[in-house]
Amino acid sequence: MFSSKKNHDRREFLQRSVFGLASFGVLGSGQFEKPNFDRKKIFTSLNKGEDSKKIGIIICARYESCGGGKCLRSVKEHVGGFTLYPEDISLDVVGFGQCGGCPGVNVEYVPEEMKKNGAEVIHLATGFVVGYPPCPYTGYFKNFIESFYEIPVVIGTHPIPMKYLKAHKKLSSINEIKKVAPYLLDEDRKIMIDYN
Numbered sequence: 001m002f003s004s005k006k007n008h009d010r011r012e013f014l015q016r017s018v019f020g021l022a023s024f025g026v027l028g029s030g031q032f033e034k035p036n037f038d039r040k041k042i043f044t045s046l047n048k049g050e051d052s053k054k055i056g057i058i059i060c061a062r063y064e065s066c067g068g069g070k071c072l073r074s075v076k077e078h079v080g081g082f083t084l085y086p087e088d089i090s091l092d093v094v095g096f097g098q099c100g101g102c103p104g105v106n107v108e109y110v111p112e113e114m115k116k117n118g119a120e121v122i123h124l125a126t127g128f129v130v131g132y133p134p135c136p137y138t139g140y141f142k143n144f145i146e147s148f149y150e151i152p153v154v155i156g157t158h159p160i161p162m163k164y165l166k167a168h169k170k171l172s173s174i175n176e177i178k179k180v181a182p183y184l185l186d187e188d189r190k191i192m193i194d195y196n
């Protein structure tokens with residue numbers, strides 16, 4: 001159980017950061033003071049005594065019935081948002097949860113559970129950016145988790161399926177994907193087709 005003081009602090013932090021500013025239409029990123037993560041080291045080396053990198057995955061609740069097949073496959077194949085980790089680093093999923101539905105109240109809680117299980121990095125699933133429309137809170141969630149829980153966040157899990165890429169190219173939402181997760185657009189097209 002969480003202490004009520006911690007609950008209050010977390011809620012106040014999230015409300016001030018996400019809902020307060022979001023309600024004024026200020027959805028950019030960079031409003032928070034974030035810990036200075038050594039990202040290169042976090043992604044490319046293991047903690048002493050560990051034989052795998054522990055990760056947590058949060059999915060968009062619009063896909064809450066998803067079985068997680070694409071995300072788990074991409075963990076194994078080191079593609080999409082997992083390209084960052086060298087092939088010889090094993091990845092271990094220690095937490096899998098969903099945001100709780102708009103505007104994402106579970107984002108307050110699930111990172112704590114994941115951290116307790118040893119998560120070193122949290123991935124916001126690719127569904128955040130390829131849903132129609134992309135989640136407007138994605139950048140905020142990343143900043144909130146990194147600032148409040150002091151754990152690095154990667155936007156993206158599995159490669160963008162080609163059929164989604166084609167649809168977004170006809171929509172202005174492709175610009176949102178370019179803004180928050182441009183590296184997902186660099187994926188090999190054959191892999192994108194394979195993830196359809």
Ligand code: SF4
Nearest residue numbers: 060061099102104135
């Ligand atoms: S659009 Fe964003 S806030 Fe809404 S359900 Fe999906 S991830 Fe959660």
